[in-house]
Amino acid sequence: MNTSPVRAENLAKHFGRTKALDGCSFSLPEGSVTGLVGPNGAGKSTLLSLIAGLAKPTTGEITVHGTAVRGRMHPDVSLLTQKRPLYDQFTVRELMRAGAAMNDRWSAGRADEVLDLLAGVDKDAKVRTLSAGARTQVAIALTLGRLPKVLLLDEPLSDLDPLARDETLRIVMTDVAERGTTVLLSSHLLTDLGDVCDHLLLLDEGRVQVAGEIEEVLDDHQVVVGPAGLDLETDGVVVDSSHTSRQTTALVRGSGAPEGFQTERPDLEALVMGYLRASRTRRYARQ
Amino acid sequence: MTWIVWRQQRPVFITLVAGLAVAVVAVLVLRASMSADLVARNLVDCAAKGLEACMGPAATEFQTAWFDKMHIALATVLAAPVLIGVFVGAPLFAREFEQGTHALAFTQSVSRTRWMATKFLVAALPALVVVVVYQLVVHSWLDVAGQLGPLSTGEFYFTVFDSRGVSPVAYTLFAYTLGMFAGALFKRTLVAMTLTLGLFVVVRVVVGGVRESLITPTRLISGDVAEPAVADRGPLVVRSGYLDAKGNVIADPAPMMNCGSKADAQGVVDTAACYRENGLAQRYADVIPTDQATTLHLLEGSIFAGLAVLFVLGSVWAVRRQV
Secondary structure, three states: OOOOOEEEEEEEEEEEEEEEEEEEEEEEEEOOOOEEOOOOOOOHHHHHHHHOOOOOOEEEEEEEEEOOOOOOOOOOEEEEEEOOOOOOOOOOHHHHHHHHHHHHOOHHHHHHHHHOOOOEEEEEEEEHHOOOOOOOOHHHHHHHOOOEEEEEOOOOOOOOOOOHHHHHHHHHHHHHHHHHHHEEEEEHHHHHHHHHOEEEEEEEEEEEEEEEHHHHHHHHHEEEEEEOOOOOOOOOEEEEEEEEOOEEEEEEOOOOOOOOEEEOOOHHHHHHHHHHHHHHHHHHHHH | OOOHHHHHHHHHHHHHHHHHHHHHHHHHHHHHHHHHHHHHHHOOOHHHHHHHHHOOHHHHHHHHHHHHHHHHHHHHHHHHHHHHHHHHHHHHOOOHHOOOOHHHHOOOOOHHHHHHHHHHHHHHHHHHHHHHHHHHHHHHHHHHHHHHHHHHHHOOOOHHHOOOHHHHHHHHHHHHHHHHHHHHHHHHHHHHHHHHHHHHHHHHHHHHHHHHHHHOOEEEEEOOOOOOOOOOOOOOEEEEEOOOOOOEEEOOHHHHHHOOOOOOOOOOOOHHHHHHHHHHOEEEEEOOHHHHHHHHHHHHHHHHHHHHHHHHHHHHHHHOOOO
């Protein structure tokens, strides 16, 4: 079981007093596409940079295919960082040459394929002149040129228009389908996630709130709706509840429908929204 | 990896090479024009002998025309290392951290050590070559003027000493690694540039002040107490003063030099006799002879090279701990 593509063991990362991550344990199944969600500052980017070996955990350990990650990139892993740092003064062609030079395993063909997709990126253009979408496409080409077995994508869709978003996801998913890549993908765009992800990893305040196969996670939760004023009695855990003058709506984890409430299975968006709202409520309560 | 750093540093290289080309052409033109002037004023032989041997308006006029120009050229050789430190060393890592592109390199297969080593070498080598070439070209100009030019101030005068031998290379290595370390530590190009400029000047002044104590000086003794023990401007005088009859250094000879009242009938003071009467037996000078200049260059250079090694280790540490 130690050969899981990515496995985190009691992982923590502290920046001074701030606990970006605390006590995270999970493992990603081979070939899964996992959506990494959570409110801003939940530790998503920190987690991805720890897996990539860009930062060292304060405590705990990450293993990639059974090998511990210590301060450098595992050859099987590829990371698309949120800020898309690229050598701005290079042309796209030069940047791809740089990718080839910096990697032991590199497929120029794969990188070119990615660049030629969609409208195609002009390979003689300076990187700094590219649009946000083309820049992301170039960054993805660099990421996939490494022929990763584990692909980490930090907000791959954030600065793209809906069409480019759809097409970018298609580039990534084609790679996953062809090569069986394991993907961990952070995003705020829940509808997009729902289309491509089969697993969910929900972080809040540096801790794992939910981890597992999306269908199972959804089965394990229910949205209950009942008249206002009625007590919410359940064996499960009330993740989040909201009240209007007429009715009470709640997201409940675990079984046991409370009496007098209508229950239904949540969709991914409702589930994640419930957790995000609960997180915000907790933070306000502390202030 | 070499190609990547070369491509990244290309604007810097172009600036360096263009700057060097302009400077070399300027120096060679000045050198040719000065050579012609030497011939025209019939001073070619004087260049070897010095101003004292060639008293006359021609030599003085020649110096008025050329001396300061050559000194300015020497000053540019002194400035070259800190320019390299500020404009090549300081941005080397700081700019990557500012723009986040270090993460691009760190997310590929290349190790951080190899990334650092390649950046260090590929950026440093051309800078060092530029400094050395410029140093040699400027000195080829100064050699033409010989003792009529700044070289007459002696091997140890700071503009001459600091621009000769291994010194410019040592200063450049120091400035470059200082800039690199400051950039790796503070991750801000402007901060690193400012620190490099400030620290370079401070360390150069401090080391320049104490470097003469790196060599045990040779003591020159003169029996003539009225004349200094060293006459010419060649050796570096570390200390000088008077010895008593037993050969001990007299700490404060000032009271024993009070000979104003010893004037004879004509009002002439026999200073030497008066000094001897007061107990000043000999004059001495502790000097570093001219032929030890190379040793001093190497000793001072090794201090700066040692600091450079520390800065390299510091940079490695700073980059490795970087997220």
